[in-house]
Amino acid sequence: MSAGEIPASSAPGAPQFHVLAELPWPQPPDADNDYFLEKFQACVETLPAMLHKNYSLMRELDKSLQGVQLENEQRCQQEIEDIKHGLESGSITTYEPAKLKFSDEAIEEQKHCVRIADEKVALATQTYDLLMSY
Incomplete structure (x- = not known):
């Protein structure tokens, strides 16, 4: 009996069993390997350009934000100063809550900042997912 074989039963004609490591496993054809390698290489070759595009967009979003x-900080600071002067001069009283809040323009600018930040987060997530797919 050779190494790796399990002894056959004593019955005549009983099959011999071999260790699986000794059996030849079928190999995929080289054409399939080449196909997958070419597809992978084509995808990887486009990766730097896609990353550059996404990071450039993120930088543009940062500048915009x-x-x-x-602008919003300056507007809010000016509005705070106007409210202070109004309170000091008596033209605004604490009983006028409508005059003690930021303008609609300031609030819209803040909402715009949130939209830009959300867009940047979505782009960063997309870039992360792109990298993880490789």
Whole structure:
């Protein structure tokens, strides 16, 4: 009996069993390997361009967000100063809550900032998913 074989039963004509590691396994044809390699290579070759595009878009979103945030901060600061002066001069009383809040424009700018930030998060998630797919 050779190494890796299980002894056959004593019955005449009983089959011999071999260890699976000794059996030849079928190999996929080279054409299939080449096909998958070419597809993978084509996908990987486009990856740097796609990453560059996504990161450039993220930088543009950052610049846009910073501009809107700066404008909004300036608007809100001016509105706070106007409210302070109104309270000090008596033209605004604490009984006028409508005059003690930010303007609709300031609130819309803040909402716009949130939309830009949401878009950036979605783009970052898309970029992450793209990398994980490779």
